[in-house]
Amino acid sequence: MSNELIEFVLVSIALLGIGIYGLSVKRNAIRMLFAVEIIVNAANLNLVAFARFMPHSGGQTLALFSIAIAAAEVAVGLALIIVAYRMYKNIDIADFRSLKG
C-alpha cells in the first residue's frame, strides 16, 4: 500500500468543504443537489479508506448501503424539483415560498 490514510482523509475534507460552500452559496435547486452528492461521496470515501486500513469488511458494506440510500434520495429529490418547477416555473429556491401541496 503506497498511499497513507491521511491523504485520503484530506481529499475527503476538501470535498466536504466544497460541498458546504455549494450548499451555502447556490440557490439553484439542482446545484444544491450536486453539493449534497459531493458531501455524501466524501463520507463514503472516508468509510472505505478507514475500512482498508483496519482491515475490516464492515466499512465497505456500510459504504454499499450508503450508495444505495443516496440513489433513493436523488430520485426523490429530483422528483421534488420537477414538481416545484412545474408549480413555480423556476428552480430558484428563494421562489419556493409555500411548498404545501
Next chain:
Amino acid sequence: MADALFLAISILTIGSAIAALEMRSLVYGSIALMGTLGGIAGFYVMLDSTFVAMFQLAVYVGSIAVLILFTVMLVKRELIFKKIEDPKRKFAGIGLMLIVILALGAIIMDSGIKTITTDSDPVDFREIGGDFLTYYWPALILMALILAGSVMGALVLARREDTVENEQ
C-alpha cells in the same frame, strides 16, 4: 508520500467538483459531477475495494448522473444558463469553506491518523457478499423496500395529472 496517480485522481476529483458547482451551464456542470464521481471510483480502486468501485460506477456514474441530465433537460433553457446565487453570500461561503477545511485539516493532521499505515491484505469481496447474505440480510431487505418505495414515490410525485384530464 502520495504518488503521481493519486495526485492526478485527486486533482481530477476536486477540480471537477469545483467545476460542477461553478460552471455556468447546468449540462456541463452535471458532466463535471460525473468526473467527480468517477474520480471517487478511482480512489476505491486504489484502496483495493473494486466491488465498491463497480457499485459506484454502476449506481452513481451510470444512473444518478443520467437522471440528473434528464432533469436538467426538462428545465427551461434560460434557467440552465442562468447563474442563480447570492452575491453577498459568495465570500461568506468561501470563508466558511476555508474555515472547515483548515480547522478539520489541522485537527486531523494533529491526531494519530497521520502515522497509520498497513501491510495487511485487502478484504476479499467474497467476505462482503457473505456478510450481505448472513449478518446483514434484514438490512438488505429493508433497503430493497426503501428503494422500491422511493422510486414509486418519485413516479407518483412527478406524474402530470393535467394532461390526462385534457385527453378525457
